[in-house]
Amino acid sequence: MSAPARVPASLTRAWEAAVAFAFPLACAACERLLAAHESGLVCGACWNDCRRLPAPQCDRCGHPQPPGVTTCQWCAHLPPYVRAVRSWCWMGEGGGGRIVHALKYRGWHGVAEGMAERLARLDWPPDVRRERALVVPVPLAPDRLRARGFNQAEALAVSVAARWGIPARADVIQRTRGGTRAESQTRLTPTDRAGNVKGCFVSPDFVRAELRGAHVIVVDDVVTTAATLNACAEALVAAGVRIVSYVTFGRARAIRDRFAS
Numbered sequence: 001m002s003a004p005a006r007v008p009a010s011l012t013r014a015w016e017a018a019v020a021f022a023f024p025l026a027c028a029a030c031e032r033l034l035a036a037h038e039s040g041l042v043c044g045a046c047w048n049d050c051r052r053l054p055a056p057q058c059d060r061c062g063h064p065q066p067p068g069v070t071t072c073q074w075c076a077h078l079p080p081y082v083r084a085v086r087s088w089c090w091m092g093e094g095g096g097g098r099i100v101h102a103l104k105y106r107g108w109h110g111v112a113e114g115m116a117e118r119l120a121r122l123d124w125p126p127d128v129r130r131e132r133a134l135v136v137p138v139p140l141a142p143d144r145l146r147a148r149g150f151n152q153a154e155a156l157a158v159s160v161a162a163r164w165g166i167p168a169r170a171d172v173i174q175r176t177r178g179g180t181r182a183e184s185q186t187r188l189t190p191t192d193r194a195g196n197v198k199g200c201f202v203s204p205d206f207v208r209a210e211l212r213g214a215h216v217i218v219v220d221d222v223v224t225t226a227a228t229l230n231a232c233a234e235a236l237v238a239a240g241v242r243i244v245s246y247v248t249f250g251r252a253r254a255i256r257d258r259f260a261s
């Protein structure tokens with residue numbers, strides 16, 4: 001049997017151009033029509049409108065730090081086994097919020113690819129780059145998962161892990177209480193947020209051998225107080241993980257709202 005005839009690349013390109021002309025795509029974040037040269041689901045203006053965390057930053061928590069400052073107020077609120085935290089942009093201003101909204105609430109799962117591409121490029125201390133062995137998403141509460149149909153943190157974790165060439169596992173942290181939800185915490189004080197999620201996560205016995213001694217990266221779309229990430233890290237360490245780092249696309253800017261212990 002002869003091999004199927006190949007379609008010439010020029011014809012493929014012509015067909016793609018015709019489809020793009022007939023069905024122009026709109027940006028998932030701002031709904032502006034995408035230009036022909038813009039790949040992905042989000043327009044260049046929205047990506048450029050993301051407010052990056054400025055340099056210099058604390059080597060550990062990634063928080064912007066004025067030159068000459070040697071003690072970081074944010075690091076004090078991280079458990080000792082948390083090695084590093086990195087985020088791509090501030091939340092609450094610019095394009096970052098629109099992009100997260102498109103992913104979480106408007107069903108644009110593919111937006112996670114562009115976000116993960118940027119997360120994978122973030123700068124880490126050399127030991128984190130060398131040691132990171134597994135990428136783990138913050139689990140979504142079951143009722144949120146049913147309503148949304150997918151876990152946005154898992155979509156990011158899978159894509160970031162693939163870009164780093166290491167595995168992602170969504171089953172190594174499980175929620176023990178369904179009623180507590182990170183997204184429902186917006187009206188709580190930082191201290192209440194920490195209490196709200198403390199003990200909310202557990203790592204099941206069947207993953208313990210794999211986790212023992214590992215450096216695990218926990219992924220979420222946004223960090224506000226780090227209470228949820230800290231609770232996840234606590235569960236991982238209880239299961240034998242040695243070191244944990246966090247990576248998020250967005251970071252809340254307000255001082256009193258971050259890294260509550």
Ligand SMILES: [Zn+2]
Pocket residue numbers: 027028029030031032042043044045046
């Ligand atoms: Zn846009």
Ligand SMILES: [Zn+2]
Pocket residue numbers: 058059060061062063072073074075
């Ligand atoms: Zn710090």
